[in-house]
Amino acid sequence: MLKKLSFRSRLLFSFWGVLFLALLLPSLYYRNTLSEDIEADTRSQAIRQLNLAHWFLSRELPIQDSPSLQKWCERLGEQLGTRISYVAKDGTVIADSKVPFSKVPEMDNHANRPEIIQTSTKQVGTSTRYSATLGRDLIYAARNINLKGSIPPGVIRVAVPFSEVKGRLDRLSKNFILVILLTFGATILISYFLVRQLEAPMRKMIKAAEAIGSGDYSKRIRIYPGQEFSPLAQAINQMAESIEVHIKTITEQKQQLEAILNGMSEGVMVLDSNGKIKTTNRALAKIIPSLSASVGRRPLEVIRNHELQQACDQVLTGIHDGESRPFRLEISLDMGLIFDVNIVQFRDMEATIGAIVVFHDISELKRLERVRQDFVANVSHELRTPLTSIKGYAETLLAEAPQDSDTSQSFHQIILKHADHMSKMVDDLLQLARLEAGHQPPESVSVNAAQPLHSAWKACGSLTKEKDVRLEDHLPEDGVYVRADYEQLVQIFRNLFENGIKYSPQGGTLNVTSSLSSDMVTFQVKDEGPGIPLQAQQRIFERFYRVEKDRANHNASTGLGLAICRHIIQNHGGRIWVESPPQGETRGSAFFFTLPLVRE
């Protein structure tokens, strides 16, 4: 119970306890002995006076009757300052110094008074009591006496006032209680100040400890209330110091880990034993934009791929022993992203199982692999087709040369046409190889784009006549100047025009426009053809790539035009892309490319 009290009240109560024991008990004791001593003293005084009165009466005085006894009593009483009475054996009062003689016979019978009763057995009887006659406390002493004359044998009694002494004693104890109360009050003050003195440094100590508790580990306790508190203060200081060191190490380790995790190009995801995401690194957030606020959710809620979820579940439930060898799977996400995913099981300190999922982006690898495979397949196909024709016609000519010269002439022309096609293809391939290697830095001069555009259109002359396609040139009349190689620019326009004309309907138009941005010019070549399927739009710039259905109606093109365009434009620092159908239209396609602008 004491423990629940505040320090101040505990101190106060202890003070009071000590004071109580030290002051009140001895004072009570002294008060008792003192009053006993005073009473005994008064009693012996009463007895002495009684003996004196007895001696006077029995020896010296010739008292014969009651009136003279009364007078004597009055005189002696006055001299001694006491009350003297004479009581007959039967209890009748015969004389009393404090009562007039005429009133004496009216007084009570005194036979039952304790001091009178005592005289029958002892020589002197005493008693202390309140006297109704005098209205105060008195000590009575009585003694037997035999007088001569008409006075019957009786008892002489002396009454000494006691209350004077008692009054003094009462005053004394009243003062005493006052003193005690004052000291109690003083102790309240003293304990208040003592505790206050203790409280201020204590409060500082508490504040410091609280600050340490709430994370300010650099706080130390320097002021403490007393020597007794120094071990506590030291212990707290030491604790704070070791916490500071630990926190620092942990933070450093965490930062290191985070830096490693975020520095990785692979996406990393850590799962807890419930299969919920604990942390992810920055690379993963870049890969999967919907990853924000993924912590505490299951992988399937973030990455919509059920195989991944299944694999994680298998590793976590232990169906697949993921600790010794990682679980590997390949997943493909939206936008053609392909990941090689490794899932490794781990156990943390409480031995619960978690899993680390590592995403390795292999989309580019896969794409290149596909491009390479397609290239090999396509190049052999593209070369074999004319080769087969050449071989077939040459064999025919050798085996049995046609009689009429027209037929053999046309055979030779077919052979020549296919050989031309092949040599063009080889030329294109070589040019592409040179462009790719970057050996030929473009000879960049300021060129008005209108000139190469028109020479390219002229070069397509035969095709345009065949299809009756018109060119709509919307370039600004005062020219658009770009930094480019003249010949290469002609080639870009020519390749784009050839494609455009080839897919245009009979009597269609090709539309060329340009728009300026801060330092680039964007050219647009738009046709009214059937357009390009969405899946193919990314791939038409690959070498030999053909939209599937085009392969049937083989146009006399090498399949390298757009690849060459892309490389030339990239070497000039621009880019090329396609929109099909163009914005705001339902058919056709528009090729865009950018080139660096020259400002006059």
Add this chain to the structure above:
Amino acid sequence: MEIRRRFSQDLEDLKIEVLRMGALAERAVDKALQALFERNSDLAEEVIEGDQEIDLLEVEIDKRCLRLLALDQPMARDLRFIIGCMRVCINLERIADQAVNIAERALYLNQRPALPHQPLMEQLATISVDMLKRATSAFSNEETSQASEVCQMDDTADELNLKILRHFIDYMIGEVHSVDRAVNTIIISRCLERCADLATNVAEAVIFIVEGVDIKHHCQP
């Protein structure tokens, strides 16, 4: 407390199962469209075979929902979540069926010469797939804004479907020999439009779960 914990774990598992079904349905539609546009009959076969897994999953989810309803007597949001999951799951199963329909049409079309490239079909395919993805993502994140976007996109899908229908009717008048292919393409367009409708239903179920209001058939909360 323990019962409550188990119940919320059950709800979480239910969500994962529905999301699994969503991922499978998305995959089925994607593959069916790839089979159509890239003329890849193998993918179409895969879609037709894979439908069984989705059907089984639907039965499984239905059972889970009924058990949760019967044993735990859920209230308020939990109740809506379970009911919503049942709705989502029914619609996802139908979407997977539409994917099978598309795959079957693609199998037929791939055997015939290709029709001229039609960008409207691609647009419709893109928007339907996008709606489905948004709907499942809205379900996953329990996000109503994404769900109402899906509801609003449905009009565009309907419009595209009509345009395609008109285009192919015109086309058939000119090219009698390709009527069969055009009809099949119209069926595919119709399937995609249905996919979009069903994705809208999924989105409506998400709004029902999160906000407790039923916006069926009028697209406004």
